[in-house]
Each structure stands twice: as structure tokens, then as C-alpha cells.
Amino acid sequence: MLDHKALARYLIALADDELILGHRNSEWTGHAPILEEDIAFANLALDEIGHSRLWYELAADLLGEDRARFPDRQVFLRPAEEFRNLQLVELPRGDWAFSMLRQYLFDVFEQHRLAGLSESTQASLAEVAARIRTEEIYHLRHTRAWVTRLGLGTEESNRRMQAALDALWPYARGLGGALPGEAGLPAGVVPDSAALYEAWLAEVSAFLAEAGLTIQPGSPDLQSPISRADHSSDFAALIEEMQSVARLDPEATW
Amino acid sequence: MVMSKPAATRPSEAEIWEALSQVPDPEMPFVNLVEMGIVRELGWQGGRLQVTITPTFAACPAYEVMQAEILAALAALGLAGAEVLVSHNPPWTSEWISAEARQKLKDAGLAPPPRHQGDLLGVLMDPVPCPRCGSEQTSLRNSFGTTPCRMIYTCNDCKEPFEMFKPL
Structure with missing residues (x-):
């Protein structure tokens, strides 16, 4: 018997990751180093936010909520402490190397997770995962190219990428933690996060090494993943800004 | 009612x-x-x-x-x-765009998405003909464009930029 509430909690956490990463990427609009990347990051942001909406809608179906209104309520009216995104995605956007590397690290993990989810025994979940997975091919193609280009580019681009990796790596361990609700789901509904983490770690380790980037010794400790209930000090400001317009008039029709 | x-x-x-x-x-x-x-x-x-x-x-x-x-x-x-x-079952694919619509896209200066039969990454390696002059000497400028479904190319012969509808 499928625990609908557990699966909804899982999907809301996935949606929160996509939403917050999309929001951080949207901050590059008008600020990226070149026009092409301005357009690219705006599109990455739009895609991730679009994907979050698909997951929120699916969660709404499982909870018997109105799928037309549920996503906006989750995004614009939920208190910051109820968000379940990774700290990895909420960190301030940093320099462009930081945002690009974060997107790459997230995209690889997402490809592994979407591959698992598109085999889910829960048909509605598998369908949405399949939709998102093909779109994400374009993200990964883009971020892989840039990680290589910047890692092997100039002394400065390599230095900035290495600094980004050093800063991001401790947060990447959050990827391997079980998602909310995951433990309560029967086998075959969602892939095991710890197994995805192993596949992710193998792939990114090899790829980053080829891009001239070094993972600092002291691999992330999977035994103590950062809880998705804990947020960094910058998160409250992000939520306050994101929700500021909606909170002026929560009943407004858009 | x-x-x-x-x-x-x-x-x-x-x-x-x-x-x-x-x-x-x-x-x-x-x-x-x-x-x-x-x-x-x-x-x-x-x-x-x-x-x-x-x-x-x-x-x-x-x-x-x-x-x-x-x-x-x-x-x-x-x-x-x-x-x-x-419905997303099955998810939308650019393979469903009809031959007539492909021609209309091209007439409007938008390169139609190449047929990929599931091999998206493979087909992205193929040359994209310029919808204006037909030249296959074109360069990818950006995998992202003015809408989520487009990417930007430049034609090396007629020198015009153009967009392609992304294969999906």
C-alpha cells in the first residue's frame, strides 16, 4: 500500500531543490559574463522552476489538493523553515564559476535520479520523470562543456573553478541523504538515494579530474548528511525576497 | 450547471x-x-x-x-x-510535429527539429542546415534561446543568425 503522504513529502523536497536552484540561477539574468550565458542561465532557471511545478502538481494530486493552486501556495506562502531543499542549492550564487559548477554537480545527480524515477512502479511519477529527463539532457550538455572549458582554460578560470569546488564539496554530501518520506515507500517507487550518490560520486570524480580540478581529501561524510530541515543563514533572505510580492496580497488573482 | x-x-x-x-x-x-x-x-x-x-x-x-x-x-x-x-503519458516529443508544420517552421526562418528516433545526443552532432540559404556550414552559438524550445545558430555562408526548434 503506497503511503501517499510520504511520496508527496518526497516530491515536495525534489520540487524545492528545483525551485531554489532555479531562483538562484534567475539572479544571473542581466548579470552573466556574456550575452549567450545570460540567455542560458535564464533558460536554466525557467526550466528548473517549470520542473518544480510538475513535482508540486503531482504532490497535490497525492494529497487531494487543487493542482492549480497548490504550487503557488507552496512557493509563495510557505514559511522558510518548511522548505526541504538542500543547502547546496540555496547558497548565494557566488561567481559564475560557482554557479556553473553547482549546476553541473546537481545536473549529474538529477540525471541518475530521473533515470531511476522514470522506472518507478508509480506510473504518474515515471511519466513526469521521463518528461524532465529529456529536457535535462540539454542542461548537462551545457554544464559539462563549461566545466571542462573553465577547468582547462586560463589560470584564472581554473583557479576560480577550483575555489568553487572547494566551497561546494562539503555541501554536495547532502545529495546522498535520504529524502523526506523515502524510508516509508515500498521498493520500486523511488530509487535509493545512497545508491544514486555512489553513482554520482564515481561520475563527477572522474569528470572533474579530467577537467583539471582536484577534490580535496576528506570525502563527504555520508553518515552525517546535512538535514534538509536545516537552512543556511542566507536562506531566509532568499525566501523573503521571493515571497515579498505575493505576500502583499495573498488572495490576488494573477 | x-x-x-x-x-x-x-x-x-x-x-x-x-x-x-x-x-x-x-x-x-x-x-x-x-x-x-x-x-x-x-x-x-x-x-x-x-x-x-x-x-x-x-x-x-x-x-x-x-x-x-x-x-x-x-x-x-x-x-x-x-x-x-x-497528460505527459507519453511525454511530448518533437517527432510528433507534422511534415507540414516542419515546412512552416522553416518558411518562418526557424530550423525544424531534426528527426532523432530517441537518439537526442547523436542527432545534435549532425549539421543543422540554414533555413534561409540551405548551407550546412552553420555554427551553434547557444544551446538556449529566446524560448525554452529554441537554440541559436549562425550561418557561416549567408552570415545570418537563426534559431532551431530543439529536438526533444
Whole structure:
């Protein structure tokens, strides 16, 4: 018997990751180093936010909520402490190397997770995962190219990428933690996060090494993943800004 | 309460498809929602028409406009109270775009998505002919473009930039 509430909690956490990463990427609009990347990051942001909406809608179906209104309520009216995104995605956007590397690290993990989810025994979940997975091919193609280009580019681009990796790596361990609700789901509904983490770690380790980037010794400790209930000090400001317009008039029709 | 028409006076299925074929894509008005493969199925539920659509890209901002325009076209046929259902099973693919729509995209200066038969990464390695001069000497400028479904190229022969509808 499928625990609908557990699966909804899982999907809301996935949606929160996509939403917050999309929001951080949207901050590059008008600020990226070149026009092409301005357009690219705006599109990455739009895609991730679009994907979050698909997951929120699916969660709404499982909870018997109105799928037309549920996503906006989750995004614009939920208190910051109820968000379940990774700290990895909420960190301030940093320099462009930081945002690009974060997107790459997230995209690889997402490809592994979407591959698992598109085999889910829960048909509605598998369908949405399949939709998102093909779109994400374009993200990964883009971020892989840039990680290589910047890692092997100039002394400065390599230095900035290495600094980004050093800063991001401790947060990447959050990827391997079980998602909310995951433990309560029967086998075959969602892939095991710890197994995805192993596949992710193998792939990114090899790829980053080829891009001239070094993972600092002291691999992330999977035994103590950062809880998705804990947020960094910058998160409250992000939520306050994101929700500021909606909170002026929560009943407004858009 | 929604008043449904008796079956005898309902428009025929062909008439409904014809009306839907007049609904332009909000961002590419030179093609319609049927030939783009977005409108998938018609069905009746308790006297109400149900139109199943499969949105293209998840974040397509035109998606809500499409639903409103479909309902408006049906209302004009006397089918008030129709319903638009959204299905991702199977997910939309650019393989569903008809040959006529591909030609219209090209005529509008937008390179149609190459047929990929599931091998998206493979087909992205192939040259993309310029929709203006036909040259295969073109360069990818950006995998992302002015909408989620486009990428930007430049033609090395006629020197014009152009967009391609992304294969999906």
C-alpha cells in the first residue's frame, strides 16, 4: 500500500531543490559574463522552476489538493523553515564559476535520479520523470562543456573553478541523504538515494579530474548528511525576497 | 450547471479537429496546436468534451494561453464547458510535429527539429542546415534561446543568425 503522504513529502523536497536552484540561477539574468550565458542561465532557471511545478502538481494530486493552486501556495506562502531543499542549492550564487559548477554537480545527480524515477512502479511519477529527463539532457550538455572549458582554460578560470569546488564539496554530501518520506515507500517507487550518490560520486570524480580540478581529501561524510530541515543563514533572505510580492496580497488573482 | 448538447446536435469530431487546427501556437502563430502534436485526443464525459493535450517543454510560458485558446475555440463551436486535460503519458516529443508544420517552421526562418528516433545526443552532432540559404556550414552559438524550445545558430555562408526548434 503506497503511503501517499510520504511520496508527496518526497516530491515536495525534489520540487524545492528545483525551485531554489532555479531562483538562484534567475539572479544571473542581466548579470552573466556574456550575452549567450545570460540567455542560458535564464533558460536554466525557467526550466528548473517549470520542473518544480510538475513535482508540486503531482504532490497535490497525492494529497487531494487543487493542482492549480497548490504550487503557488507552496512557493509563495510557505514559511522558510518548511522548505526541504538542500543547502547546496540555496547558497548565494557566488561567481559564475560557482554557479556553473553547482549546476553541473546537481545536473549529474538529477540525471541518475530521473533515470531511476522514470522506472518507478508509480506510473504518474515515471511519466513526469521521463518528461524532465529529456529536457535535462540539454542542461548537462551545457554544464559539462563549461566545466571542462573553465577547468582547462586560463589560470584564472581554473583557479576560480577550483575555489568553487572547494566551497561546494562539503555541501554536495547532502545529495546522498535520504529524502523526506523515502524510508516509508515500498521498493520500486523511488530509487535509493545512497545508491544514486555512489553513482554520482564515481561520475563527477572522474569528470572533474579530467577537467583539471582536484577534490580535496576528506570525502563527504555520508553518515552525517546535512538535514534538509536545516537552512543556511542566507536562506531566509532568499525566501523573503521571493515571497515579498505575493505576500502583499495573498488572495490576488494573477 | 453546465448544459450539454444532445449528441445529435453536437459538432462532429472532424469539425472539432478542424476548429482546433485553427488555434495558433501562441509563440509561433504560423503553426497550430494540432500539427505541433500538442492536441492529442478528444473524448466525451457525461456530455462534456474533454480535450487531452501534451505540453511541449515543462516550463513553456505559453502553456496557459494554449489552454485558454482551446477553450475559446470550442466555445465558438457551441461547446461551452469543455475541459482540457493535461497528460505527459507519453511525454511530448518533437517527432510528433507534422511534415507540414516542419515546412512552416522553416518558411518562418526557424530550423525544424531534426528527426532523432530517441537518439537526442547523436542527432545534435549532425549539421543543422540554414533555413534561409540551405548551407550546412552553420555554427551553434547557444544551446538556449529566446524560448525554452529554441537554440541559436549562425550561418557561416549567408552570415545570418537563426534559431532551431530543439529536438526533444
